[in-house]
Amino acid sequence: MAAAVAAVGWLAGVAHAQTALPAGTAQMRPVPAETSASAELPPDVAVVAPDATLEGGRRLLPWSGIWRGSACRFAQCDVKVAVEKLSADAATVVYAGASATQRVTERGEAKFIDNELHMPLRTGATLVLRLREDGDMEMSLWKNVTQLLSYGVLTQKPFAYARSVERVPTPWTENGRAQTLEMVVYRPPGAGPFPTLVFNHGSTGNGDKPEWFTYTWASPEVGAYFADKGWQVVFPQRRGRGKSDGLYDEGFEPDRSRYACRPERSLPGLERAMADLDAVLAHLRTRSDVDLRRLLIGGVSRGGILSAAYAGTRPAAPFLGVLNFVGGWVGDRCTHADAINPVAFRRGAAFPHPMLWLYGDQDPFYALRHSRKNFDAFMAEGGKGSFVAFDPLHGASGHGIHAQPALWSSAVDGYLQAVVPK
Template identity: 55%
Template sequence: MAIVAGLSAIQVGAQTAWPAFMPRLQAAASESSVAAVLPGGGVSVLPDPALPPQRASWHGLWTGWACGNRVCDVRIAVEQVSQTQATLAFAMVSPLDIPLTERAIGQFVGNELLVPLGSGARLVLRRRADGDMEFSYWKPEKQLLSAGVLTQKMPASPYTRSVERVPTPWKEDGVPQTLEMVVYRPHEPGPYPVVVFNHGSTGKGDQASWFKLTWASPEVAQYFTNQGWLVLFPQRRGRGQSDGVYDEGFSADRTQGYSCDAAPALKGFERAVEDLDAVMKHVLQRPDVDAQRMLMGGVSRGGILSVAYAGRHPERFRGVVNFVGGWVGDACPEASVINASLMRQGGRFKQPMVWLYGNRDPYYKLSHSRANHEAFVASGGQGEFLALEPLQGRNGHMLHNEPTVWRDHMNHYLKGLSAR
């Protein structure tokens, strides 16, 4: 099951040392492309009327998410409950993982339900004051793998989510290729200002199964749709369910992942630019888009792609949002040359950008990213470099998932854009 990014080992006992970010997680529908299916055969037994309401309220079906970007689906049916224990059915699945399903009996310890699983792992569940359920999944060695919030009263979605296909100029065996694009639309009618938000890499690039995982950030989408923006997450060739081969600068032996050498890395960057060209041709023709109010944004490789692409098309965008942008990790010998050269391309964009970087980033130290910003400014670029502290237990590369950290800065940036 997908690991909660950036978590260190946290001990679980009778009263669990819950991660500090847990209170900031919100109940929401899963955005997994596959649905969890509870194991069959259970019989739901209504709680004894004499059972205290606080305990009886555990009974029933709980649903939600518990992985980064809400890509896993979680269901728990608490079928029988007493003062001391509960019998439940559990299911969790994501597009990349074998489904976890199990029937189990958990013991109540205070406000927590501790549920040992047959694998040696365990669930720890805790009720919130508002009635929702905090969910955590722990490895046998007491390391937290997954956390989220389940609910019996799923809140209305703040947006409409859909998946579309984007035409491209390429064919494979005579068949036109298309790109997948995840679309988050506000509930009010358009046309809308639009954010085109670009995904990053897949870690070291040595896990081919990860290439097929469609990437979007519900946190980014919810922030911008709340402001009335249409948010588009295109998947470049070979990523998610897009057609074609993913080829953005790999080593000669692709099993070794991304190349640190400048020539293949920069060739891979140009391939990403070609994909973004196809996306933008489509976006500019959409009737629901206000082409006079467009933002380019992205995370990691998508962040640096956004900076450079805006520099190549300075007349097209109102602004750029760069989360932890970089093309190759700073452990690569040529990283400073590669990343600075691409950031300098953004200098041709004469409106302010916002660069959001986090401490404890395993790919880009703040000193490396500041040097890239200095190269950008020296080439004529405008915009503030913000070094932010991620929530406790998380790393800075996942900053886009933490709107409480960057929301005020983004509000200030958007307000500045509207004033111009």
């Protein structure tokens, strides 16, 4: 939303022209927002569709209606836009945006410029809307014409999945109260049971920002890719992460100032994370919407290496494959990284099926040279799999390739065909 994203400013300086959206935007999908905040259009919204029989009416008709989707980084803003009335050169537009911290609703007059609608907002930002050939709508917010604040894709169609937040029981208690884990669920249309991917979050950088521990993480890009194929995706939040109960304790220094770099303090955190996954898998076994014959595990960063180690050390788990996006337990700048990361990956070597390892160049945590060494250690231990490296789009961090399905969708397509029965 305008005010909230103006404060974020995370894409400052990216754009060089008002409509030059970042590379990869064309591959973005309209997805539900990753927030409980809901953008609400005012009750007096009245969409008047143009008469398609009049001159120019057919051209204007695709713009008309109520559009919804998400914006802000990590889809943290819910957005709704109503295009109420249209003329040859203008439209009445209502914009509503909501995040965890702020809500904005504004009605105004938007002008057509080069087949886009441009509407100035009271915040000083400008809302820009443009239609796609597939019938969806790209939206972006700009400051001073050249600074891109936020962008996303809106739609009038059903989303590829419904997003819900659920609680997973665990065997632990705290002060006499049973602890539970938060789990975000992306469920495709239908009744199920669905083939299901368990997708695990990473760490929080260096572990020195406790405020990041409470961030609930999911990947709309991975979720939409799998939902299109009829898969359900679950994103468990481990103890102390997101809104899960318990202490986040996956290998810290004694004063909890940052993640530990010594194996004796770091690797026990991996064991704790695997215990959390034991609770998640036990819960999934009880669910009627999960097809246990078609179950995958994967994750990003710490979630990637966790998935590999878990699959190799839990022979009773019915996983068919592992998707490891840029996996590692500690960054390669840790002086003891070679005594931690390959040790954890070797634990995955007993997994009987091939894994798919996906890595990006220019990764500030895991250089390709380090990650290839980890893969070599995994294979030397008897592991099966493929290592695929990508150049991230236009200077983006290689650590974020999970958010760029244009890079990896073909590789994952082939992997699914190889490991998942029809």
